[in-house]
Amino acid sequence: MNYITSWCRIRQNVVTANGQTVFEDPASALSGFLVNAYRHLQIDYPKFYKMDRLCQLGFLAAEVLLQGRILKEEYPPEAVAVVLANRHSSLDTDARYQESMNGIPSPALFVYTLPNIVIGEICIRHQLKGENTFFVSEQYDIAFLNDYTGQLLEQGAARAVISGWADVFQEQYEAFLYLAGQKQTPGSVIHNRQNVSALYGIVDAGS
Amino acid sequence: MVFIVSDSVVSPLGFNTPRNFAALLRGQSGVRQHLRAAWSETPFQASMLDDQALAERFLTGSFGDEAWTRFEKLLLLSVADALSQTTVRTDDPDTVFILSTTKGNIALLENGAPSNPGLLLNSPARKVAAFFKSPNTPLVVSHACVSGVAALLLGKRLLENGRYRNAVVMGADEVTRFVWSGFQSFQALSDEPCRPFDSRRKGLNLGEGAAAAVLSLEPQRAGQRAPVRILAGALSNDANHISGPSRSGAELSEAVNRAFAQSGVRAGDIGFISAHGTATPYNDEMEAKAFDLSGLNDVPLNSLKGFFGHTLGAAGLIESVLSAQSLRENTVLSTMGFEALGVSRPVTVCTQPLRQPLEFCLKTASGFGGCNGALVLGKSYT
Structure with missing residues (x-):
């Protein structure tokens, strides 16, 4: 049996942790909202400002998800997986990079034209060295991603998994991440499709 | 157990696995000097498919009259060749398609709006899976240069957990101005044919191509080549x-x-x-x-x-x-x-x-x- 010990959702300029609102900024456009959330959460990680918006979104969601927990001390770093999906891959940054090609293209921008870089940023921040995969699907396919996350845990490919959705394109965006693992904590729920759907949906109904 | 029961490689060296393998044994390389005036005044080394050879090859297949992009043509050629050597059926609910790519139809961004739906990586996967009458939603792995290995591993795991009995794992990427300029900006490109592990290596050459591997739990689905x-x-x-x-x-x-x-x-x-x-x-x-x-x-x-x-x-x-x-x-x-x-x-x-x-x-x-x-x-x- 595996358990979801925390979850985070960021959409419509609201950041929630385990269903509770931790930050709201209804007036800002996406870029401003992400920076305001970073400041509000009092994170000290200057590299945040170099990231593209997909990485900023995923980074913030992972910060809220872990809230000061040091995952690499709970599990061996190589036993923590990160499995994410989205709809637009890195298209938000691809479009920026395409425009920049008229001038002098920047390697600092080009590196973000891959969707898995957000996984890399989360792994660097939290020193996680386990399995990684980035999927692209039309919408958040809970059945598939939940089953795959469960399989990694059950087959021993990972002992904890950060799993979910992080998507950015122009002003459309959404992130939903959860942490599933072998350890049960107060308030944790069993990791299965129904519970993932419910956590994703409850936040949905409340927003 | 999961088996590769048939496969294909599409590259400047050939349009199937044996031809590519034979070219490699002969020491033939697809890398040569190219000049694209719109990209740069300086020529560069890359392994690129000749548009005319690709068009001629594509005409030998029966791919309908849909408007396929060049990227999708690469996928279709490799998948069709791999499927011709196995009894795995793609209209079977037990068969899933998996696409491995970093940039998919990124060439569409050159002359079009970012809102073009063909740019979504799911678009080519869905079109190709539908062409082969797959009843299942295709999966897409986009994990940088590990994508192909990750897609094969995903296919293996999906077969092992009983979700499917067969998987068509297909992968492709093109050499576009987008990708070339990015690697150029990183100063990662060599101006000579690349030299892996060599003391004088100074960077990579970009290449384009496609491959397909049909995975199955049933090794008897292989054709002439051993699973x-x-x-x-x-x-x-x-x-x-x-x-x-x-x-x-x-x-x-x-x-x-x-x-x-x-x-x-x-x-x-x-x-x-x-x-x-x-x-x-x-x-x-x-x-x-x-x-x-x-x-x-x-x-x-x-x-x-x-x-x-x-x-x-x-x-x-x-x-x-x-x-x-x-x-x-x-x-x-x-x-x-x-x-x-x-x-x-x-x-x-x-x-x-x-x-x-x-x-x-x-x-x-x-x-x-x-x-x-x-x-x-x-x-x-x-």
């Missing part, structure tokens, strides 16, 4: 830098060791390594350290980047398919461009095709975002 097993695989992250590899190679080594532990295969059982070997100074050095840490110093190793260039999201798949063919042919392929060892750990770079009995091989890949992947393939005696 090859996917024994195990693992992925890892360096957690070090988004655009530079690990300094120690420990994380790639960790993925290799996990794949070994799962498969029950030991370093001494491995007949050869198909390395990532991009010919950038840092990648090849990191890989040599990883192989050293995993005790693989004496195992013959190749990089196929000198033949195909770096085909990004297709690379892991193209190289896995050719590794499977190496097992069938009991022949380790050589490393085009290599002359003198230029990494800090002793590794055994294969300079000539090596005929010897082979049982197992190791395929590795690494990429931006600090990702690493390892697969163990083995002969099948069913």
Whole structure:
């Protein structure tokens, strides 16, 4: 049996942790909202400002998800997986990079034209060295991603998994991440499709 | 157990696996000098498919009158060829399509709006799966240069957990101005044919191509070419830098060791390594350290980047398919461009095709975002 010990959702300029609102900024456009959330959460990680918006979104969601927990001390770093999906891959940054090609293209921008870089940023921040995969699907396919996350845990490919959705394109965006693992904590729920759907949906109904 | 029951490679060297394999044995490379006035005044080295050869080949197939992009044509050619050699049916609910790519139809961004739905990576996957009458939603893996290895591992896992009985794993990427300019901005491109693991290596050559591997739980679905097993695989992250590899190679080594532990295969059982070997100074050095840490110093190793260039999201798949063919042919392929060892750990770079009995091989890949992947393939005696 595996358990979801925390979850985070960021959409419509609201950041929630385990269903509770931790930050709201209804007036800002996406870029401003992400920076305001970073400041509000009092994170000290200057590299945040170099990231593209997909990485900023995923980074913030992972910060809220872990809230000061040091995952690499709970599990061996190589036993923590990160499995994410989205709809637009890195298209938000691809479009920026395409425009920049008229001038002098920047390697600092080009590196973000891959969707898995957000996984890399989360792994660097939290020193996680386990399995990684980035999927692209039309919408958040809970059945598939939940089953795959469960399989990694059950087959021993990972002992904890950060799993979910992080998507950015122009002003459309959404992130939903959860942490599933072998350890049960107060308030944790069993990791299965129904519970993932419910956590994703409850936040949905409340927003 | 999961088997590769048929496969195909589409590259400037040929439109199926045996033709590509034969070209590699002859020492033929797809890398040559190209000049694209709209990209740069300076010519560059890359392995690119000739548009006319591609168009002619495409006319020999029956792909309907849909408006296929060039990227989609590469996928269709490789999938159709692979499917022609297996009894796996794509209209079967037990068969799923998996696409491996980094940039998909990114060429559409050159002259169009970012809102063009063809730019979504799901678009080509859905079109190709629908063409082959798949009743299932295709899956897409986009995980930098590890994509192909990750897609094969995903296919293996989906078959093992009983979700499907067969998977068509397809991968492709094109050399576009977008990708070329990005690697150029990184100063990662060599102005000469690339030299993996060599002391004079100075960067990579880009390449384009496609590959397909049909996976099945049923080895009897293979045609004339013997099925090859996917024994195990693992992925890892360096957690070090988004655009530079690990300094120690420990994380790639960790993925290799996990794949070994799962498969029950030991370093001494491995007949050869198909390395990532991009010919950038840092990648090849990191890989040599990883192989050293995993005790693989004496195992013959190749990089196929000198033949195909770096085909990004297709690379892991193209190289896995050719590794499977190496097992069938009991022949380790050589490393085009290599002359003198230029990494800090002793590794055994294969300079000539090596005929010897082979049982197992190791395929590795690494990429931006600090990702690493390892697969163990083995002969099948069913």
